[in-house]
Amino acid sequence: MRRLLFLSLALAPISIALHYLVHPDATVEFVLAAIALVPLAWLIGEATEHAAEHTGPGIGGFLNATFGNAPELIIALIAVNEGLTEVVRGSLTGSVVGNLLLVLGASLLAGPRGALDRWSSFVSFAAIGFAVLLFLVPSIPAWSGDPDRDLIVWLSLPVAIVLLLVYLVVTVYSLRRHRSLHVATDAEITAWSLRAALAALAVATIVTALVAEILVGSLEEFADTAGLTDFFVAAVIVAIVGNAAEHGGAVVVAYRGKIKLAAEIALASAAQVAVFLIPAVVLLSLLIDPLALGFRVVEIVALAGALGVTAVTLWGGHASKLRGAVLVSAYVLVVVLFYLAGDRPL
Template structure:
């Protein structure tokens, strides 16, 4: 995590480049290099706040602000009408968390420890919820891909809003489940997470969080403004930028945290980062983006066929790998292999 802070130098460089009217491609690269460490700083700020708010509230804040970068980038993409980039970044964040983060965590932890165990009950709840969330995300797309287009009418646009409302309700109910009715399932994890001491004062943590959020918003506008230029100059498709590049930029700090936790033999935390973050993207971030799109141009939550297959495969594998409560390095390699196959497929689009 420490090496990410050296990348903060790119923030003033990006501001100077914008003042000098640098090309959109250069601005995209500089913004990407700036957002990665800022996301790390934001994560560190929420972690410090958790020491004062308690582990339960802290865990919720960590998950929420961990996906704030993705939400901010998507907001500016929505404003520019880059709907395919937004939708593919949602799918990419979920696929990246489940396959790349979880795979890298299991591989790194498995190379140090022969077998690692985790709270099977928590993972079963999270995996089941993830399966439901992906089904809910896929139904509108399956509907449009299978029904005769002549049978569709203008009411179809409202389907995405209905799904978004249901997703948000399920998200709130999942918080009630973990915070109140079944909090005993999560008690062991919370005790472990709450054992350290804060390095910052509460005032400093809040200030850092606010500054990091503002800077990420500015850099996100630079990033999104350069997407079309990057796709043309490098010959990349919007799907590849959305499903691979943007999720890696927005979640790089969170990804490295998952690997570090696995190497410390804290697979419960690594799994929560991977699966918990994916859940929040589907149940919270995606619905919020649909509602935000109503301000500009309504966005439907319809994915293409390959995005659907990639999402379903990722969730199926995650459920299969985590159902025994143990992990090893080979399972990590398998998850990474699937991720790279999917990434290569999107690259040639």
């Protein structure tokens, strides 16, 4: 699997070269760029893990949260620059829902029965629930009128700031808690050198930005050709692609028997998007074109429903294939809901 991912990194320069030299059909560009983003996301995660061996678990966790979300962040900011606000909101919503239902469900299906960390799950559920409640502040007024008007933008800013503060508090607490943990010595480290890991992060992030620009630029034409709405493509396809490597990692971990770790990866990823990535996109968009968190009714329903179904399914704190099937089935229903929703105003 690792060898295949390494080899598939060649798709990124190929997609970039084709875009600038051959100018292929938009559908070809979108599909190729989407596939190329998967190994790039994996490389960013891989380089982050190697860097973490040098920095220790605390800073390593911070690096993972920051760079692990890089593909989604880059896609979102490029879409903001293109004025595709529905695409941005849809991809972020789809990412949270996908982690809660699809990734966690697939992990439970792939892994063995076992106990889960109830406290860790509760923290993730609380963070996501708090975020969804705050999203109502700008979303409810956006359900009537232009969802991108100035009022919605100004209502979104304090929401983003509060969520980011929550994330920073949790991060600082985590750093302090891990301060006393062992950091490997140079003799113990078998990973890439810190310089090599940081260089890989830099190169992968730059290439990801170029490929993401191709993806976003061809999204509308691809959606038209496929008979899909921009919102559906963003909330389902782009959301899965942006997290594909991380999603696959959780399922592989579960398949290897580490079901507790796999569940934590899926839930923590969903929480990170809700309380870190979404507010980060809002604040960074001020440098480009202010983004309003005017989520549609269907998006709020999907977020709240996914959170509720996942919390009820995992209430007993145990993993099983039946619970996994319930979550994956719920994701299929959300995909159908997104397809039927179409464009505004629903």
